[in-house]
Amino acid sequence: METIIRKIDRENPGQEVLEEAGKILLNGGLVAFPTETVYGLGANALDEQAAEKTYAAKGRPSDNPLIVHIAEFTALKDIAEEIPREAEILAEKFWPGPLTMIFKKTELVPRGTTGGLDTVAVRMPSDKVALALIRAGGGYVSAPSANTSGRPSPTAAEHVEEDLGGKIEMILDAGRVDIGVESTIVDMTVQPPVILRPGAVTREMLEEAVGPVEVDKALISEDSKEPPKAPGMKYRHYAPKAELLILEGTTEECVKAIRQIAYEQERLGYRVGIIASEETFAFYTVGNIKNIGSRENEKTVAQNLYRVLREFDEEGVDYIYSEAFPEGGIGTAVMNRLGKAAGHHVLQAEVITRLQKYRTIVFVSNSDNCRAPIAAALLRRQPLLQEYDICSRGMVVLFSEPLNPRAEEILKEHGIVLKGYETLPLEAELMKEDALVLTMEDSQRDKIRNEYPETGHVYTLAEFVGGEEEIPSVYGQTPEQYENMYGLIEDYVKKLAKKLNEEAKS
Numbered sequence: 107m108e109t110i111i112r113k114i115d116r117e118n119p120g121q122e123v124l125e126e127a128g129k130i131l132l133n134g135g136l137v138a139f140p141t142e143t144v145y146g147l148g149a150n151a152l153d154e155q156a157a158e159k160t161y162a163a164k165g166r167p168s169d170n171p172l173i174v175h176i177a178e179f180t181a182l183k184d185i186a187e188e189i190p191r192e193a194e195i196l197a198e199k200f201w202p203g204p205l206t207m208i209f210k211k212t213e214l215v216p217r218g219t220t221g222g223l224d225t226v227a228v229r230m231p232s233d234k235v236a237l238a239l240i241r242a243g244g245g246y247v248s249a250p251s252a253n254t255s256g257r258p259s260p261t262a263a264e265h266v267e268e269d270l271g272g273k274i275e276m277i278l279d280a281g282r283v284d285i286g287v288e289s290t291i292v293d294m295t296v297q298p299p300v301i302l303r304p305g306a307v308t309r310e311m312l313e314e315a316v317g318p319v320e321v322d323k324a325l326i327s328e329d330s331k332e333p334p335k336a337p338g339m340k341y342r343h344y345a346p347k348a349e350l351l352i353l354e355g356t357t358e359e360c361v362k363a364i365r366q367i368a369y370e371q372e373r374l375g376y377r378v379g380i381i382a383s384e385e386t387f388a389f390y391t392v393g394n395i396k397n398i399g400s401r402e403n404e405k406t407v408a409q410n411l412y413r414v415l416r417e418f419d420e421e422g423v424d425y426i427y428s429e430a431f432p433e434g435g436i437g438t439a440v441m442n443r444l445g446k447a448a449g450h451h452v453l454q455a456e457v458i459t460r461l462q463k464y465r466t467i468v469f470v471s472n473s474d475n476c477r478a479p480i481a482a483a484l485l486r487r488q489p490l491l492q493e494y495d496i497c498s499r500g501m502v503v504l505f506s507e508p509l510n511p512r513a514e515e516i517l518k519e520h521g522i523v524l525k526g527y528e529t530l531p532l533e534a535e536l537m538k539e540d541a542l543v544l545t546m547e548d549s550q551r552d553k554i555r556n557e558y559p560e561t562g563h564v565y566t567l568a569e570f571v572g573g574e575e576e577i578p579s580v581y582g583q584t585p586e587q588y589e590n591m592y593g594l595i596e597d598y599v600k601k602l603a604k605k606l607n608e609e610a611k612s
C-alpha cells in the first residue's frame with residue numbers, strides 16, 4: 107500500500123485534506139494524525155475490522171485496548187455508561203487536553219476496540235487537526251500511538267513514516283507535537299479514581315479538581331506482583347534497540363558515573379550514546395552525546411525524549427546512558443517512560459563512582475609551562491582502563507602563559523601538539539578527595555601538603571611510581587637536558603598508567 111503523506115497546518119487545517127482523511131476513516135482505513143501528546147494511528151472506533159487493521163499495522167497484541175478520541179463532550183454519553191460527577195469535572199477542566207478517562211463502555215463500542223474489555227478509554231485531544239479529523243471521521247476515532255509496537259512513540263510525522271510507511275492509508279503531517287509523552291490515563295470506574303499512566307495532567311492537578319486520586323501500584327513499585335491496570339503498561343514499550351541504563355544521584359555524580367562507564371565501554375569497542383541535559387552536556391567527553399533539554403524545564407525533556415531514543419536507534423549505538431531527570435510536573439511521566447525504556451535498569455551513580463579511587467589527576471610543576479603539561483599530555487595518550495580528568499597546574503602562576511617554546515618543540519618532535527595551551531595556578535577547588543596530585547619535586551609536594559592538609563593524595567610523581575629521582579627543572583638548559591627530562595617523565599608516566607590500571611582491576 108502506498109501511504110499518502112499530507113502536510114497540514116495545525117492552526118488552520120485545510121478542509122479538503124480533512125475530508126479526504128475523514129473519508130478514509132469512514133471507509134475503515136487508517137490515518138495517522140497529530141495530537142498534542144504524540145501522533146496517533148486513527149481508525150473508526152465503532153468498526154471492529156478497523157481495530158483489527160490497527161493492531162496489524164502496529165504489530166500490537168490485540169488484548170491491548172485502544173483509546174477512543176472524541177471531539178464533543180456529548181459524544182461521551184454514547185460510548186460510556188455511568189459517567190461520575192468527578193469525570194464531568196475533569197472533562198470540564200482538562201478537555202480538550204492530554205487526559206484519558208476510563209469508563210464502563212456501552213454496546214456501541216465493539217470489543218475489538220477495547221481489547222475484549224467492558225471498559226473504554228476516552229480522550230478529547232486539543233490539537234486542532236485532531237479535533238477536525240475526529241469530526242470528519244464520524245466522531246469516534248480510536249488511536250493508539252502511531253508507532254510500531256515496542257518502539258518509542260512518534261513525536262513527528264517522520265517517525266510515523268519510519269514505522270508505518272506502506273502499512274496505512276495516510277499520514278497527516280503537522281510537524282512536531284507539543285507535549286511529547288502520551289496522555290495521563292485515569293480509571294474513573296473506581297472510587298477514588300486511579301492513575302494508570304502518568305502524563306502532562308499530574309496527580310496534583312487532578313486532586314486539586316476532584317480530591318484524592320490514587321496511582322496504580324504497579325507504576326510505583328517495580329516489583330509489584332500485580333500486573334498494571336492499563337494492559338499496555340505491562341509491555342516493554344518505548345524500547346530503544348540499545349541497552350539503556352539510568353543513573354540516579356546528584357547531577358554531578360551522574361555525570362561522573364556516565365563519563366566513567368561511557369569511557370570504559372568505548373574502550374571495549376562499543377558505541378555509546380549519552381542522554382545529557384542543557385546543563386551538563388558540555389561536561390561529557392566521549393560517546394554520542396545528546397542534549398535532551400533543560401533539567402530546569404522538564405517540558406523540554408518530555409518534548410525530546412522519544413526523538414532522542416529514535417535517533418540512537420538509527421545511529422546504532424550499543425549502550426545508552428541517561429541521567430535521571432527531576433520528578434514533578436511532567437517529569438514524573440518522563441521518568442516513567444524512560445524507566446520503561448530502560449526495562450527499569452537504574453543504578454545509583456555513586457555505586458559506579460565509588461569504584462574509582464581517583465577521578466582527577468593533577469600534575470604540578472613550578473610554572474605549569476613545561477614539565478607538568480608534558481606529563482599530562484603523555485598520560486592522556488596512555489591506554490587507561492578508567493576515565494580521569496587529567497590536567498596540570500603550577501605552584502606560581504600569576505598570569506596565564508603559553509607553553510614554554512622548548513617544551514612545545516620537544517612535544518612536537520614526539521608528535522604531540524597542545525593547541526591553545528595556557529598555564530594555570532593550583533587552586534583549592536581541584537584539591538578534592540578523589541584527586542591524585544603529582545608534583546615534580548619533593549619541595550612542591552611538601553608545600554602542597556602543608557597548604558592542603560586535608561587532601562589525601564599528594565605525592566611526587568617519582569615516589570608514586572617507585573622512581574628514584576625527582577624531575578628537575580631544565581629551564582634555560584641544553585636540548586639534551588630537555589630530552590632527558592622528557593624521557594624521565596615518559597618513563598614515570600608509563601609506570602603511572604600501569605599502576606592506575608592495576609588499581610582499577612583490583
Ligand code: TXA
Pocket residue numbers: 141143144145146147170171172173206208220223225226227229231249250251252287288289290291302335336337338339
Ligand atoms: O496521548 C495518548 O494517549 C496517545 C494519543 C495518540 O492520543 N495515545 C496512546 O495510545 O498513547 P496507546 O494505545 O499507545 O496507549 C493506550 C494505553 C495502553 O496502555 C492501554 O493498555 C490503555 O491505554 N488502555 C486503553 N483502554 C483501556 C482500558 N479500557 N482499561 C485500561 N487501560 C486501557
Ligand code: MG
Pocket residue numbers: 250251259
Ligand atoms: Mg503506545
